[in-house]
Amino acid sequence: MTMDLGQIIKEKAHELLASKKVECVLGYERATDGKTARPLFAYTPEETERFIFDETCVHGLAKFLLNWKDKSTAIVAKPCDVRSVNLLLQEKQLNRDKVFIMGVVCPGVAECSWDRVGPPQQRCNACPQHNPPVYDFLVGEPVPEKEPQNGVDPEVARIKAMTAAERRAFWNQQFDRCVRCYACRQACPGCYCTECFVDQVDPTWVGIRHSPADNHMWNTVRGFHLAGRCTQCGECQRVCPVNIPLMLVNDELTQEVGDKFAFQPGMDPSTLPPFATFKKDEHLGIG
Amino acid sequence: MAKFISKTDLLAWLEGLMKERTLAAPIKEEGVTRFAPVKKVADIVMDPGATDFSPKDWFFPPSETLFTVSKADGKTVITPRTMEKEAILFGLHPCDGLGVALMDLPFLAEPADASYAEKREKTTLVGLACRQSRPECFCTSLGSNPFDATYLDVLLIEAGGGYIVQSKTEKGQKLLASAKLTESNVETPAPPAVNTVPVEGLVAIAPHVFNDAFWTRLADRCIHCNMCAFVCPACYCFDIRDYVGKGGVVERVRSWESCQAAGFTKIAGGYTPRPTKAARLRQRFYHKFLYMPKQLGSIGCTGCGRCVRVCPVNIDIREIITTMQKIGAKVAVGAP
Numbered sequence: 001m002t003m004d005l006g007q008i009i010k011e012k013a014h015e016l017l018a019s020k021k022v023e024c025v026l027g028y029e030r031a032t033d034g035k036t037a038r039p040l041f042a043y044t045p046e047e048t049e050r051f052i053f054d055e056t057c058v059h060g061l062a063k064f065l066l067n068w069k070d071k072s073t074a075i076v077a078k079p080c081d082v083r084s085v086n087l088l089l090q091e092k093q094l095n096r097d098k099v100f101i102m103g104v105v106c107p108g109v110a111e112c113s114w115d116r117v118g119p120p121q122q123r124c125n126a127c128p129q130h131n132p133p134v135y136d137f138l139v140g141e142p143v144p145e146k147e148p149q150n151g152v153d154p155e156v157a158r159i160k161a162m163t164a165a166e167r168r169a170f171w172n173q174q175f176d177r178c179v180r181c182y183a184c185r186q187a188c189p190g191c192y193c194t195e196c197f198v199d200q201v202d203p204t205w206v207g208i209r210h211s212p213a214d215n216h217m218w219n220t221v222r223g224f225h226l227a228g229r230c231t232q233c234g235e236c237q238r239v240c241p242v243n244i245p246l247m248l249v250n251d252e253l254t255q256e257v258g259d260k261f262a263f264q265p266g267m268d269p270s271t272l273p274p275f276a277t278f279k280k281d282e283h284l285g286i287g
Numbered sequence: 288m289a290k291f292i293s294k295t296d297l298l299a300w301l302e303g304l305m306k307e308r309t310l311a312a313p314i315k316e317e318g319v320t321r322f323a324p325v326k327k328v329a330d331i332v333m334d335p336g337a338t339d340f341s342p343k344d345w346f347f348p349p350s351e352t353l354f355t356v357s358k359a360d361g362k363t364v365i366t367p368r369t370m371e372k373e374a375i376l377f378g379l380h381p382c383d384g385l386g387v388a389l390m391d392l393p394f395l396a397e398p399a400d401a402s403y404a405e406k407r408e409k410t411t412l413v414g415l416a417c418r419q420s421r422p423e424c425f426c427t428s429l430g431s432n433p434f435d436a437t438y439l440d441v442l443l444i445e446a447g448g449g450y451i452v453q454s455k456t457e458k459g460q461k462l463l464a465s466a467k468l469t470e471s472n473v474e475t476p477a478p479p480a481v482n483t484v485p486v487e488g489l490v491a492i493a494p495h496v497f498n499d500a501f502w503t504r505l506a507d508r509c510i511h512c513n514m515c516a517f518v519c520p521a522c523y524c525f526d527i528r529d530y531v532g533k534g535g536v537v538e539r540v541r542s543w544e545s546c547q548a549a550g551f552t553k554i555a556g557g558y559t560p561r562p563t564k565a566a567r568l569r570q571r572f573y574h575k576f577l578y579m580p581k582q583l584g585s586i587g588c589t590g591c592g593r594c595v596r597v598c599p600v601n602i603d604i605r606e607i608i609t610t611m612q613k614i615g616a617k618v619a620v621g622a623p
Contacts (some may be wrong), residue, residue, distance in 0.1 A: 031601040033422065038601035040505040059600065067507065067564075114596040115422060177350050178315065179543070183512030187599065199550045208526050210350035210544040241339070241514050241600040243317045 005053040005104060008055070008139050009076055010236055012102060013048040016074050022100055026064055027076035028057040033115040038153070039064065039206025047256035053139070055110040058235040060084055063189040065094055074100035077141070079129040083231035083266025086134060090227075090272055093192060103141030104223075123234050126153070133267050155245075156252045175215040177242040180208070182238035184222060184246055190229045199223065223249035228257040228273045231266040291471035294321035294447040294617075300466040304375055310336065311345050311375040313338045322376065331397035332376065336421060337591050342383045342463045346378050346406050349517075349543050353402050356537040364593050367401060374410045375462065376508065382426040382589040384438030384518025387412065392583040393523050399471055402541075411458045414439035417479060423592030425484040425605060431589060433478040447473035452480065481590075484605045485612050489551035492615030493577040497569070499614050502564075505607070506565035508600045516571065521579075521587040548568050572607060 013025040027039035029050040037056040041064075042048050053076065060208045061075055062084035077085060087096045108124030110117050131142050135201040152160070160166060182198065198206045198218055203252055205221075222236075223246075230250040237247045257263055261274040292300065300307070301310060310325045312405045313332040320332055321340035332338075387407075394403035417424075417433035426432060436442035440459035443450035452468060454460055500515040516572040517523040529537050544551055553559045561567045575587035588604065595603050 007305040033601075034594075036601070039508050041504070063510075064507070073447060114598075116578070121460055130413045132532070175317070177515075179517055181513040181517050182548075183514055183599065186510040186512040194501075207530060208350070208528050208544075209530065209538075210542060239514075241518070241597055242319050 003140055006051055009053055009102060009104075010048050010051045012123040012139070013042055013051055013074065014045045016100065017042065017048060017233060018045045022072040022074045024068070024071065025051075025074040025076070026051060026061045026100075027102075028059070035115060036112045053104060055107065055120070057196050058109045058112050058121070058238060060187070060189060060235045062233075063187070063192070065099060065193055068093060070098065072098050072100070072283060074102055074240055076104060077132060077135075078103045078104050078106040079132045080106075080127070080231060080233045081133055082132040083129075084233055086266040086269045087136060087190060087229060087231055087273075088192075089269040089278065090266075096269065099134070099159055100137070101135045102137045103135025104274070105132070105138065105143055106130050112160065115253060121234070152255060153251050155248060156255060158254070159248060171216070171219075172212055174244050175219050176212060178210070178215045179242060180210060180215070180218065181241065183241060184244075185237040187239040188226070189231065189233065189235070190226050191222075195216050197225075219244070219249070222246075223253060226250055227253040227274050228261070228263060229265050230254055233285045258275050288470045288472055289475070290452040290454075290468045291447070291473060292443070292466055292468055295506050296467040297443070299449060300547075301325075301331075301375075301377065303465055307372065309370075309609055310371050310377060311374060322378070325377075333378070334418060336419075337380060337382075337424070337593055337596075338378075339593070339597070340518050341384065341386055341591065341593060342376055342418075343520050343523075345374075345410065345522060346387065346403055347394070347525075347543075351402065351541055353539045353541055356447065356539070358535065363510045370409050372404055372409075374406070375413055376410050379412055379414045380508050380591070381409050381414060381433060381435035381437075381439065381442070382410060382429075382431050382591045383520060384414055384435065385429065385431045385589045386591065387424070387588055388438040389521040389579075389585060389589065390523060392579070396583070411440045412438070413441040413459075413462070413545060413581060414443065416442060416444040416541070420479045420481045421592060421596075422482065423595040423605070424481050425486075425590035425592065427481045427590070428484045428486045429586060429588055429590040433481060444475060446476050447471065449473075449533045451475055482605075483517040484590070484608050486586065489576050489608060489611065489613075490580045492612060492618075493573065495618040496611045496614045497573070499618075501610060501614060502569040503563075503565040505602065507562070509564060510600055510604050511547050511549070511564055511567065512599065513543075513547055514543035514599070515596045515604075516547060517543055518593040518597050520589050520591060520593070522571075522576065526551075528589050543617065546574065563574050568602075572604075572611075576608075576611070581623075586600055 009027055016022045016025060027040050028037040030052055031038040038060055039061055040050055060081050062081050065073055089096055107119050111121050113121055114118045119268055128146055206217045240246060257274060263274050265273055311322050312325050313320050314323045314330055315332050318337040322342050322344050325331055327471050352368050354365055394400040436453050440456045442453045453465055524544045524546050525541050527541050529539050533535050552561045561570055579587035
């Protein structure tokens, strides 16, 4: 990294708060392990000194914007996070006038966990989007984008090549570990229902029991609710305490929707996701 | 002179015990280490550091059937789930022993929880002293230490190519009867140093920090994923529901819950006494630092550091304790 992106963020955040253009700036600061990062919410110009930006800034911050929809907020956003902001704008969860996007030219982030900074994340290697698709202020110099990798993700292809019975066995083994903490939901920018279907009691869609059927139900429906909406930020998989490869579900559905509707979620704030819109001449395949 | 067991004899002892008892120990699956029934002793993670999940998994599992209710000859029959065999929980660290003791407080208070009490009665705790501490460990601040045998039936301290064996309980002695122990003059190594956190005086100061804006700021970052509560050896919130299965047999199921989940405090009519994220986040720490000491006699934390490690947004209990002390000290100075 030739430019000190953290310094640029500090200065811009200071200016935004000092001029009262925004009430809060969402970004990153150093975590208590002294190695990784954690989200920082700066409300005063003085607090902006704590901002950093480096390969440990893995967290997607878009969802935090939902904490205070009515207040002007600036957000430090990597391209995948910008896509999440776009998703929330498309779905009318945010007011564009209240959001100031500090889009970061992203060098990719690392596999981070407590007290450990690992190798670059796999998803970043494959990511075709290093420049933020939308921004109000650009952090860093734009870089030429790599050619998007065509074809099916090799891991998704491996699962798809299985027989139905093999696939069921694979997912049962993965979902059996689920402790139903719903961290995946809590971290997901697309999961913002006032009451999640899994929390509904009447009717009860999913039991609290950790049975194969209930675990399968939760994990599958979570994936389906994100079909054509997942911005591939990877937060669900990052926060999963039992390492369930949740992005395999999301990536498969992203590919399906991409093939059928030529749509990539969150690339701009105005194009509605396929399942949030309807065209009169659309072939529904149901009649 | 100390009682000693070689590494080979330890495994042989455990293998022998497995013939009549269930052995649960740290097992690693897909990168996650947790206490689970052992199929073969070679699978046991012998130096687990701290397991990702705590030993409460064994006594208070993520999800369990407490009893079934069925009809037979016109009568209602309640059948509690019981343990078939006695069990050994192996590989707990001393702080985990404290964790089990803390879990006893709510579950064994009269009327004791039948499922928990049975498991506790039929399980012998065999602990491993810590060879090293981690940066997030702070057990000595909560009254335990890396070689603490207080809450364990057997403690093994690695030394001289094997383990020094300590046991003060009847359960432990009984279990050790089949172990090939020798007398050895191997010296007990020094316990590893552990980071400290200012816990002293926290209970007294906690009420003064309740209304501080600190909790709102902290809740900004918290995503309320429940993981801290799930990996905590002392968190015991749960939800109970009944399920009707085949033939009208009803199962009463208990699963982990967290006081931080929005639905946890929701009552009939939809009212929620703790409506904000900040109120729910604060509840978890006040339960540990104020309500548990007042109601059950002990702070609800062992200093194991699991919550620090698992949190995806670095909500750090050590930082919270330190901050509460700082704020509390200021408030106390300003108090009349």
